Amino acid sequence: MKRMTRDQFIQATSSLTMGESTLEIAEGVLVDGKSQSDYARAKQITRGAVSQIVSRVWKIHLKAINIPDKFVEVTAVLPEHQAFIVKQWEKEAQRSNK
Missing domain, CATH: 1.10.10.2690 (Arc Repressor Mutant, subunit A)
Structure with missing residues (x-):
C-alpha cells in the first residue's frame, strides 16, 4: 500500500x-x-x-x-533494538545500491 x-x-x-x-x-x-x-x-x-x-x-x-527502483519507503514504530536493526539494513542497502 x-x-x-x-x-x-x-x-x-x-x-x-x-x-x-x-x-x-x-x-x-x-x-x-x-x-x-x-x-x-x-x-x-x-x-x-x-x-x-x-x-x-x-x-x-x-x-x-x-527512492531507487525496486526500493520501498517504510514507516514503522518498533522497539528500539529492532529499529536499530532496520536502520542498519537501510545503511547496507544504500551502500550496495551505489
Whole structure:
C-alpha cells in the first residue's frame, strides 16, 4: 500500500494544479489509507481515474525523496533494538545500491 505523511503530501502537491476533489482523493488514499474503490464509488468515477490521481502524486513523491527502483519507503514504530536493526539494513542497502 502506498502511504505518505501529510507533510510529504503537501510537498508533493505544492507544485500541482489539482482541484479540491482531486486533492481530497489523493490525500485520502495516500495519507489516510482509505481505499481507492471507496473513493471511486463515493465520487462516482472509475477506479482507474482514482488510480491515476494517486499515481500522479505518488510519482512526484518518489522523485522528491529519490527512492531507487525496486526500493520501498517504510514507516514503522518498533522497539528500539529492532529499529536499530532496520536502520542498519537501510545503511547496507544504500551502500550496495551505489
